[in-house]
Amino acid sequence: MNDERMENQNLQPLAEIDRVIHEPARLLILAYLSVVESADFLFLMNQTNLTRGNLSSHLSKLETAGYVEIKKEFVDKIPRTLLRLSEKGRIAFHEYRRNMKQVLDSLSE
C-alpha cells in the first residue's frame, strides 16, 4: 500500500505534463524560441524542418495557449512576422522540462 502510494507520488509530475508542449514539433519550436530573443517564420522553418502549413498550425496552437507572441511589422515596406516566447510560455517550458526530468528520473531501468 505504502509502495503504491510512493509510486503514485513519483509519477505525479506525469499528470502535470503540458500537452500543448508535449507534441514534438511544438516542443522543438519552443526550444528554438527559448534560445533566441525573437525569430521570424522562415528561420523557424529552416531550423525545425517543418513545412509551412505544419509550422503555421503549430504556431497558432502555441499562440492560442499564450506561449508565443506573434508580432507583425514592416521592415523597408516588407512585412515581417516576428515570433517570441511569451513570459507564460517561458515558465511553461521550464516547468515542462522539470516535470519531464522528474518523470524520466523516476522510471527505473
Place this chain on the structure above:
Amino acid sequence: MVFAMDMKKLKQDSYRLIRRDGLSDICAGLMLAMAAVFFFNFRYAGALIVACSMQTIILPLCRKNITYPRVGYAKFPARADKKTMIFWDFAVPLIAIALIVSIGIWARWLLPVSLGLLLAGLSLAGARITGYLRDFVIVGLFITSGFAGLLFIWNGKDPALVTAYQLWILSVILVTVGLVQLICFLNKYPKPPQEIINE
C-alpha cells in the same frame, strides 16, 4: 530524440545558420585589408575608420539583403548586463588600440605578434560560439602569422611593413574562405517564395 535535446547545441545551431553565409569572414578580411593600408602608411588613418565600418555598417546591411531573406532572421539575447556590454563594446577596443599604438611607438618589433594575438583572441570568442573547426584554424592562423612576422623583423625588415603584409595575407585568406562559404550558402539556400518570407 526529443529528450536528448541539448539547449546549448540548439543555440549553437541557431548561430551557425546565420554565420553559414561567410559574410562575417569576408567583412573581417576587408577590414584587415583596410587596416593594412594604415600600417603601410600611417598617414592613411582614415582607413581604420573604413575598417571599423565593415563590421558595424556593411555586415548588417549585407545580412539584411543576402542572409535573412534566405534563412530567416533571428535576434539573439543581448549580453548579460550593461557593465559587460560596456566592457566589450568600448573598453576592450580602446585598450586594444592604446596597446597597439604604444607597442608601435615603444617596441615596433612586437607589432605583428601583438596584432596576431589580439585578432586570435577576438576570433576565439566567435569560434567558441559556432564550434566550427574552420574558425579555430583561423585563430591558429592569426597566432602563426604573428610569429612568422617576428621572423621577418629579425631578418631586418621594417615592422610596420611586415605588419601590413601580414594583414594583407590574412585578409586574402579570410576573403577567399568567406567567398567559398557564400557561394555554398547561396546554392544551398535559394531565396524562398515571397509569401513564405512574408508569412
